[in-house]
Amino acid sequence: MDSDAWDARYGDADLVWGSEPNQFVREQCQSIPVGVAVDLGCGEGRNALWLARLGWKVTGIDYSNVAIERARALTERERPGVALRLSWRTADVTAVQLRAESVDLALVSYVHLPPEQRASLMLRAALAVRALGHVIVVGHDRRNLREGVGGPQDERLLYDPAELRALFAGIPRSRVDLAETVQRHTAEGVALDTLIRVRRLV
Numbered sequence: 001m002d003s004d005a006w007d008a009r010y011g012d013a014d015l016v017w018g019s020e021p022n023q024f025v026r027e028q029c030q031s032i033p034v035g036v037a038v039d040l041g042c043g044e045g046r047n048a049l050w051l052a053r054l055g056w057k058v059t060g061i062d063y064s065n066v067a068i069e070r071a072r073a074l075t076e077r078e079r080p081g082v083a084l085r086l087s088w089r090t091a092d093v094t095a096v097q098l099r100a101e102s103v104d105l106a107l108v109s110y111v112h113l114p115p116e117q118r119a120s121l122m123l124r125a126a127l128a129v130r131a132l133g134h135v136i137v138v139g140h141d142r143r144n145l146r147e148g149v150g151g152p153q154d155e156r157l158l159y160d161p162a163e164l165r166a167l168f169a170g171i172p173r174s175r176v177d178l179a180e181t182v183q184r185h186t187a188e189g190v191a192l193d194t195l196i197r198v199r200r201l202v
């Protein structure tokens with residue numbers, strides 16, 4: 001889907017992914033010391049808003065203008081202290097410049113790209129994280145095609161824990177702490193997601 005298609009999807013409904021953070025984002029991030037985060041492909045900002053409420057300073061980036069405008073509107077409803085910690089940017093995450101070692105957390109939640117763009121995004125996300133910070137990736141797992149419900153039906157766009165483990169392991173000063181397929185219970189049945197947690201080392 002391109003940005004126009006995402007604009008149309010967000011234009012059709014409010015809070016397409018709900019107002020709560022993704023369950024795996026919550027589990028993984030709630031115990032990380034707060035700092036500076038970037039949410040790549042943030043959508044309407046459910047994860048970024050939650051992180052900001054915890055004390056994180058967050059930049060959400062998405063190429064859907066409609067999603068970013070909705071995230072801005074949601075930010076206005078937050079307490080001033082929370083709103084001040086949030087910034088939003090309309091940009092293509094496959095092309096946006098991410099400053100090296102500028103954040104403590106890079107989050108990629110359900111952003112599905114072709115293999116080359118995926119690998120490039122993961123590399124740039126990791127390099128944007130400073131020492132002792134984390135990269136958290138969650139997305140529909142390749143096994144979901146045959147064993148789960150929902151999500152993209154194009155196998156090339158789906159995540160594979162072993163593939164991402166190998167990719168991150170090849171990035172200097174990066175340690176893969178978690179790379180697995182996890183179950184997410186939905187109204188339609190069980191969906192299989194890939195969950196990755198990478199620590200940047202000193």
Ligand SMILES: C[S@@+](CC[C@H](N)C(=O)[O-])C[C@H]1O[C@@H](n2cnc3c(N)ncnc32)[C@H](O)[C@@H]1O
Pocket residue numbers: 003006017022040041042043044045046047061062063064067091092093094108109110111112
């Ligand atoms: C399934 S939604 C997930 C949104 C959000 N991360 C969440 O978990 O609620 C995927 C998002 O990725 C965004 N996206 C996909 N490709 C992108 C790209 N190349 N640059 C920026 N955003 C992109 C879409 O606009 C959409 O908002």
